[in-house]
Amino acid sequence: MVDRYYAGAYWLARQEPAESCARRAEGLFESLGRIEPTWRQWYETARTFEEARGHPVPTDRTAFLKLFARRKNRVGDGFRYWLWAGEHPDESARVDGLCGSAADWQPSTCVFEPPEQGAPAERVLTTAVLTEVLRTMVLNWDPEWGVVTSEQHRDLVAPTATVGTFTGWVTYFSRQRGTVPPLPAPVHVEPVGDLGTLVVLTPERFTVTNPEHVQLAAEVQRVLSDAGLLHPLRPLR
Numbered sequence: 001m002v003d004r005y006y007a008g009a010y011w012l013a014r015q016e017p018a019e020s021c022a023r024r025a026e027g028l029f030e031s032l033g034r035i036e037p038t039w040r041q042w043y044e045t046a047r048t049f050e051e052a053r054g055h056p057v058p059t060d061r062t063a064f065l066k067l068f069a070r071r072k073n074r075v076g077d078g079f080r081y082w083l084w085a086g087e088h089p090d091e092s093a094r095v096d097g098l099c100g101s102a103a104d105w106q107p108s109t110c111v112f113e114p115p116e117q118g119a120p121a122e123r124v125l126t127t128a129v130l131t132e133v134l135r136t137m138v139l140n141w142d143p144e145w146g147v148v149t150s151e152q153h154r155d156l157v158a159p160t161a162t163v164g165t166f167t168g169w170v171t172y173f174s175r176q177r178g179t180v181p182p183l184p185a186p187v188h189v190e191p192v193g194d195l196g197t198l199v200v201l202t203p204e205r206f207t208v209t210n211p212e213h214v215q216l217a218a219e220v221q222r223v224l225s226d227a228g229l230l231h232p233l234r235p236l237r
Helices: 018-035 049-053 061-069 118-124 127-141 151-157 211-226
Strands: 005-011 078-085 093-099 108-113 145-150 170-174 188-192 196-200
Touching: 005 127, 018 061, 018 078, 018 093, 018 127, 061 078, 108 127, 118 127, 127 145, 127 170, 127 188, 127 196, 145 151, 151 211
Parallel strands: none
Antiparallel strands: 005 108, 005 145, 078 093, 093 108, 145 170, 170 196, 188 196
C-alpha cells in the first residue's frame, strides 16, 4: 500500500469579501513558491496537460479577484479556486479551496495535494516540508483545524472523514480548541505565532504500513481526545 498524502486547513462561518480572500490566497501561493521551485508557476485546468501548460496564470491579488468574479468560482456566498503546478502530469501539485462563506454547515477549506512521483516528490514528502506547507496555510487562512496525513491513514482512523476529529502525521489546533497537553516522544509540538499549535508525530515520513507509526498516532489521538481537542468544526469566534 502506497500512502497518498495531502495537507488540509478547515474552518466554519467566517464571511469575508473577495478582496480579503484574494489577499490570503496571494500570500499562500507566494509562500508555496518559496518552499519548492516547481510551485512558482501555477495553471488552471484544461482539456489536456499540454493545453493547460500553455496558459499559466498569475497568483497575485488582482488575479484572484478576477478568478472569484467568475460565476463558476462562486459557491453560495463563497469563492472557490483550483490550481496546479508541475513539469509533468505525475509530478504535479494541486491546491483547491473554498473561502469567504458564512455557512456554519459547509467548511471553508484549503487542501494541498503534493506530487506523488519524481524528484519533486522526493524533495517535498518530508516532515520538514509538509509541516511548512501546513504552517503556511495556517498563517494565511487562520483555520480552526488542519492536518497533514495520508488518505489511507485518514480512512483507517476516521472512516467518515469528519474533519477535526482525528490525528494525522501533522495536526494543527487553533487556540480556540484549547491547550495541547504533554505528548509522548518522539512527538514534537511547536507554536504557529499566537494562532495555535502544530503537533508533529514523527521526524521521518509517516506511513500507514508502519505499525509503530499507526500505534503512535492512536496513542496521541487518545490523549488529544481526552483533552477535548478533537471534535467537529465549530464556528470561529
